[in-house]
Amino acid sequence: MTQVESSYVSRMRKRPKPKVTxxxxxxxxxGDTVTLRCDIYGEGVTSWSYNWYxxxxxxxxxDRQEHTFSSVxxxxxxxxxxxxxxxxxxxxxxxxDAVTLTVSERPKPKVTxxxxxxxxxGDTVTLRCDIHGEVVTSWSYSWYxDGSTRIVSKLQELTxxxxxxxxxxxxxxxxxxxxxxxxxxxxDAVTLTVSxxxxTHFRFDQPHPYLNFHSFPSSSCFLFSYFWxxxxxxxxxxxxxxxxxxxxxxxxxxxxxxxxSHNGWEFLWTxxxxxxxxxxxxxxxxxxxxxxxxxxxxRARRGRYYTDYKRPKPKVTxxxxxxxxxGDTVTLRCDIYGEGVTSWSYSWYxxxxxxxxxDRQEHAFSSVxxxxxxxxxxxxxxxxxxxxxxxxDAITLTVSDxxxxxxxxxxxxxxxxxxxxxxxxxxxxxxxWTFSWFTLTVSxENSRHxxxxxxxxxxAGGIYTVSSAALNHTGVYSCxxxxxxxxxKTQYSNTQLLWVTGVSPPVSLIxxxxxxxxxxxxSLSLSCEDQSNSTGWRVIRYTDGxxxxxxxxxxxxxxxxxxxxxxxxxxxxxxxxxxxSESGEKHxxxxxxxxxSGVILESPVHPVTEGDHLILHCLYQHTTSPNLRADFYKxxxxxxxxxxxxxxxxxxxxxxxxxxxxxxxxxxxxKSWISxxxxxxxxxxxxxxxQISVLNIPSSVLTVCPYLLVTVVLIFKCCRMRERLAAASExxxxxxxxxxxxxFATSEPPFECTVVPQFSLGKPGSKRANFSWLEGIFPVxxxxxxxxxxxVSSPRWTDMIxxxxxxAER
Numbered sequence: 001m002t003q004v005e006s007s008y009v010s011r012m013r014k015r016p017k018p019k020v021t022x023x024x025x026x027x028x029x030x031g032d033t034v035t036l037r038c039d040i041y042g043e044g045v046t047s048w049s050y051n052w053y054x055x056x057x058x059x060x061x062x063d064r065q066e067h068t069f070s071s072v073x074x075x076x077x078x079x080x081x082x083x084x085x086x087x088x089x090x091x092x093x094x095x096x097d098a099v100t101l102t103v104s105e106r107p108k109p110k111v112t113x114x115x116x117x118x119x120x121x122g123d124t125v126t127l128r129c130d131i132h133g134e135v136v137t138s139w140s141y142s143w144y145x146d147g148s149t150r151i152v153s154k155l156q157e158l159t160x161x162x163x164x165x166x167x168x169x170x171x172x173x174x175x176x177x178x179x180x181x182x183x184x185x186x187x188d189a190v191t192l193t194v195s196x197x198x199x200t201h202f203r204f205d206q207p208h209p210y211l212n213f214h215s216f217p218s219s220s221c222f223l224f225s226y227f228w229x230x231x232x233x234x235x236x237x238x239x240x241x242x243x244x245x246x247x248x249x250x251x252x253x254x255x256x257x258x259x260x261s262h263n264g265w266e267f268l269w270t271x272x273x274x275x276x277x278x279x280x281x282x283x284x285x286x287x288x289x290x291x292x293x294x295x296x297x298x299r300a301r302r303g304r305y306y307t308d309y310k311r312p313k314p315k316v317t318x319x320x321x322x323x324x325x326x327g328d329t330v331t332l333r334c335d336i337y338g339e340g341v342t343s344w345s346y347s348w349y350x351x352x353x354x355x356x357x358x359d360r361q362e363h364a365f366s367s368v369x370x371x372x373x374x375x376x377x378x379x380x381x382x383x384x385x386x387x388x389x390x391x392x393d394a395i396t397l398t399v400s401d402x403x404x405x406x407x408x409x410x411x412x413x414x415x416x417x418x419x420x421x422x423x424x425x426x427x428x429x430x431x432x433w434t435f436s437w438f439t440l441t442v443s444x445e446n447s448r449h450x451x452x453x454x455x456x457x458x459x460a461g462g463i464y465t466v467s468s469a470a471l472n473h474t475g476v477y478s479c480x481x482x483x484x485x486x487x488x489k490t491q492y493s494n495t496q497l498l499w500v501t502g503v504s505p506p507v508s509l510i511x512x513x514x515x516x517x518x519x520x521x522x523s524l525s526l527s528c529e530d531q532s533n534s535t536g537w538r539v540i541r542y543t544d545g546x547x548x549x550x551x552x553x554x555x556x557x558x559x560x561x562x563x564x565x566x567x568x569x570x571x572x573x574x575x576x577x578x579x580x581s582e583s584g585e586k587h588x589x590x591x592x593x594x595x596x597s598g599v600i601l602e603s604p605v606h607p608v609t610e611g612d613h614l615i616l617h618c619l620y621q622h623t624t625s626p627n628l629r630a631d632f633y634k635x636x637x638x639x640x641x642x643x644x645x646x647x648x649x650x651x652x653x654x655x656x657x658x659x660x661x662x663x664x665x666x667x668x669x670x671k672s673w674i675s676x677x678x679x680x681x682x683x684x685x686x687x688x689x690x691q692i693s694v695l696n697i698p699s700s701v702l703t704v705c706p707y708l709l710v711t712v713v714l715i716f717k718c719c720r721m722r723e724r725l726a727a728a729s730e731x732x733x734x735x736x737x738x739x740x741x742x743x744f745a746t747s748e749p750p751f752e753c754t755v756v757p758q759f760s761l762g763k764p765g766s767k768r769a770n771f772s773w774l775e776g777i778f779p780v781x782x783x784x785x786x787x788x789x790x791x792v793s794s795p796r797w798t799d800m801i802x803x804x805x806x807x808a809e810r
Contacts, residue, residue: 016042018082018096024181026099027135029106032182034069036101038082040093048084048093055079055098077103107133109173109187118193119163125192127158129173131184139175139184146170147189168194248290254283256298265300312338314378314392325488326401330365334378336389344380344389351375351394373399402429404481404493414469415677416502422464424479424493433481437464440476440495441584442540446553450478450492474500474578474586476548497542497576499589501607501675506530507537507579507587509605516672517593517600519621524569524592526551528562528579536582539564541592543575569594591673598622599630599669601661607675608651616646618661618669630661651676 023035038050052062055078061067069076079098086092109131119125129141143153146169152158160167170189177183256267269279271294285292314336324330334346348358351374357363365372375394382388409421424435438450453464462481466473477496482489512525528537538559539551551557551564555572558565566573571594578589590605602617618630632639632646635657640646648655656676662668 015092015094016040016045016084017094018084020080020082020096020099022099022101025135027102027104028072029135029182030073030103031071031106032103034072034076034101036067036080036082036099038065038084038096040084042093045086045089045091047087049087050082050084052080052082053095055081072101072103074103077101104135106183106185107131107135107175108185109175111171111173111187111190113171113190113192117191118195120195121164123163123194125160125163125167127160127171127173127190127192129156129158129175129187131175136175136177136180136182138178140178141173141175143171143173144186163192163194165194165196168192248288250288252285252288252292254285254296254298256281256283256300268299268301270297271295311388311390312336312341312380313390314380316376316378316392316395318395318397320486322396323398323400324368325486326369326399327367327488328399328486330368330372330397332363332376332378332395332397334361334380334392336380338389341380341382341385341387343383345383346378346380348376348378349391351377368397368399370399370401373397400429402426402481402488402490404435404479404490406477406479406493406496408496408498412496412498413675414473414498414500416468416470416500418469418500420466420469420473420498422466422477422479422496424462424464424481426481426490429483432483432485433462434483435462435464436480436482438478438480438492440478440548442548442550442553446550448548469498469500471500471502471505471587472585473498474589476542495542495546495548499576499591501589501677502587505587507581507585509539509577509579509588509590511577511590511592511605514605515600515602516591516605517595517603517670518569519600519619520570520594520596521568524566524573526564526577526592528588530562537562537579539577540580540586541573541575541577543572545572547575571596593670593672595670597667597670599628599661599663599666601659601669601672603659603672603674607677608655609677610652610679612651614648614651614655614674616659616661617644618663620663620666628661628663628666630663630666632659632661634659653678 018038018040021037021039023037024032028034036052038052040048048065050063050065051060052064052067053059054061079100081096081098083095084093109129112128112130114126114128115123127143129143131139139156141154141156142151143155143158144150145152152171158171158173170191172187172189174186175184254269256269267279267281269277269283283296283298314334317333317335319331319333320328332348334348336344344361346359346361347356348360348363349355350357375396377392377394379391380389403426405425405427407423407425409423412420414420422437424437426433435456437453437456439453441449441451443449456464464479475498477498478492478494480490480492508529510527510529512527518524526539528539530537539562540548541550541554542548551559554564554566555570556567558567562579564577573594574592576589576591579587588606592605598621600619600621602619604614608614616632618628618632620628627644629642629644631641632643634655646659646661653676656674658671658673660669660671
């Protein structure tokens with residue numbers, strides 16, 4: 001072919017024809033999203049512009065390749081076509097074939113229920129969802145109940161094989177296209193009603209004026225049995241025996257009526273003890289004969305469910321009582337009283353379960369526990385027949401586990417001579433108990449023993465009192481309670497630790513490092529040091545978790561002689577530690593705490609004595625310089641801020657309390673209780689009574705011992721001086737704390753003052769406050785500044801005092 005011929009053929013090429021497609025389908029439902037697409041296939045044109053037309057209009061309604069209706073309505077239905085023109089040229093396509101878009105109402109499913117909308121417990125119910133329409137041929141279904149969005153089932157038919165009252169409700173369904181995006185409306189809801197039991201009503205129609213009617217209601221359904229007798233009489237008269245006689249030849253109508261609809265029910269009739277026969281709801285005897293007399297009964301049946309005659313109701317009894325204690329033996333008995341059935345099989349149920357746990361008339365729990373508590377019921381079925389009883393009323397079995405609870409009053413941290421009371425109680429069971437008291441010990445083999453106190457009888461009424469605590473009262477205590485009617489003995493109560501400290505215990509527990517708080521993963525040593533150097537002491541501890549242990553039972557613990565070493569501490573090592581001898585003596589309990597916190601307070605292990613010098617540090621585990629510059633607090637009040645240590649040069653009873661430190665970056669330490677032990681005046685040889693007795697010493701003795709009088713006077717003045725020193729310290733404290741309050745507000749250094757006996761030092765150069773009435777005792781302020789007049793100040797400033805009795809102690 002020549003070049004001219006080729007060009008001519010090109011000009012004669014057939015114009016391309018677009019093709020219109022519709023997604024998801026040409027027939028859609030109102031509200032669906034529909035997309036029309038125009039595709040043009042042909043050589044030579046790479047870019048098209050599009051024009052969309054709807055039948056009946058010449059105007060272009062869209063110039064895109066795809067046009068989408070986001071929510072179609074019936075007005076969008078019609079025939080659609082498109083054509084194209086070359087974007088940068090003059091060529092154009094043919095007009096496509098028109099595609100019809102049909103928009104119809106979304107189909108609405110219909111729900112049907114079989115056998116009926118009103119059914120009875122135990123029936124099988126089938127709900128069916130039907131969606132009629134030619135547009136969608138395959139549906140997936142979703143069932144909903146009572147307006148919930150939770151899908152109950154995805155089958156076309158929802159079958160409930162054994163309905164209960166909980167299945168009552170309104171059911172609805174909808175459908176979605178199995179292989180598409182279309183869906184139906186929601187169906188109208190259909191109500192399913194489930195009743196406990198059906199009701200039957202037995203009626204006797206009596207055309208004769210002398211005929212009477214008797215009914216016998218059942219507790220579960222209304223069922224009426226009518227007993228009547230036909231008598232043959234020579235004359236037209238009627239005798240009523242029992243009030244239900246008719247004459248031969250009379251017409252008798254028996255009706256067995258359902259209060260509900262008869263829909264789906266059939267009726268069973270029986271006379272006397274004859275077998276049941278199926279019949280209509282109405283039974284008519286037109287010409288009564290003597291042989292027609294008897295006892296008639298009826299009941300109804302639908303599917304596998306029957307109404308019943310008057311069924312007996314079992315009665316449940318419990319022995320020895322409905323409320324028992326753990327470990328008691330309990331017997332449940334099911335008794336069924338009723339005529340007609342001589343042998344029953346039994347089924348026992350516990351609330352919350354449908355399974356039978358026993359088939360005997362009596363069920364015994366040999367040793368009840370709390371898990372056996374609950375509501376129990378039973379029912380019976382005829383051993384060799386088809387009859388059964390009702391379900392009995394549920395009876396409640398309550399199982400209690402009385403617990404003895406031990407408490408300590410007023411506190412468990414004691415000093416020698418303090419009174420303490422142990423209280424043992426059984427809550428909710430307050431009377432009829434006797435109590436026993438025990439100490440808990442651990443043997444060298446690490447076995448625990450409860451040892452009955454020899455004077456346990458002192459604990460009658462649940463109160464065991466120690467009027468004056470001694471060191472050997474340190475230990476772990478427990479109690480039990482017992483009663484006779486009903487007989488019961490509790491387990492051992494919770495444990496309580498009594499912690500008794502003395503001024504000069506014969507054995508000291510030395511802790512290294514010597515502080516109450518400790519870091520984790522460090523070594524800790526505890527050693528029992530006996531002043532008489534006797535052996536046989538070991539370290540015992542009682543943890544926060546209630547464990548009583550010796551050193552060898554500790555994790556990473558070892559015992560060497562009287563020294564216990566924990567190679568790597570853990571928070572579980574927190575507890576009270578003490579020294580215990582082989583004979584059971586207990587001495588010098590201390591509180592040890594182990595913390596994960598990076599900051600701890602370095603505070604003394606043992607109580608501080610009045611007049612001692614106390615220094616507290618704030619320690620941080622992960623630093624080469626362990627002493628932090630921190631703020632120090634007592635009982636939540638700031639004492640000192642941004643200092644490496646807190647120093648109390650002369651400790652008094654008022655310094656007792658909870659202390660902790662706080663670093664702005666490292667955090668806050670746990671709290672530590674610092675106990676202050678008061679100084680005993682026993683070392684002053686004479687108190688007031690002894691002082692009086694000294695004055696009564698015969699003059700003959702003083703004559704023989706000329707120096708005795710001087711000695712007595714010096715001792716007397718020493719005791720008087722100490723009393724004045726204590727009084728002066730209290731007054732000075734008020735002045736110092738007020739001055740320090742002002743100093744704290746102006747960032748001045750605090751006052752450090754003390755009271756000094758004049759005869760010991762002479763007149764110092766410091767200024768004197770108004771203490772002249774103290775006779776030879778005056779304050780000295782180490783800062784050299786004048787101390788303001790004594791005033792009463794707020795107690796919250798008391799802990800800012802840093803006074804010292806160092807001179808007075810000399």
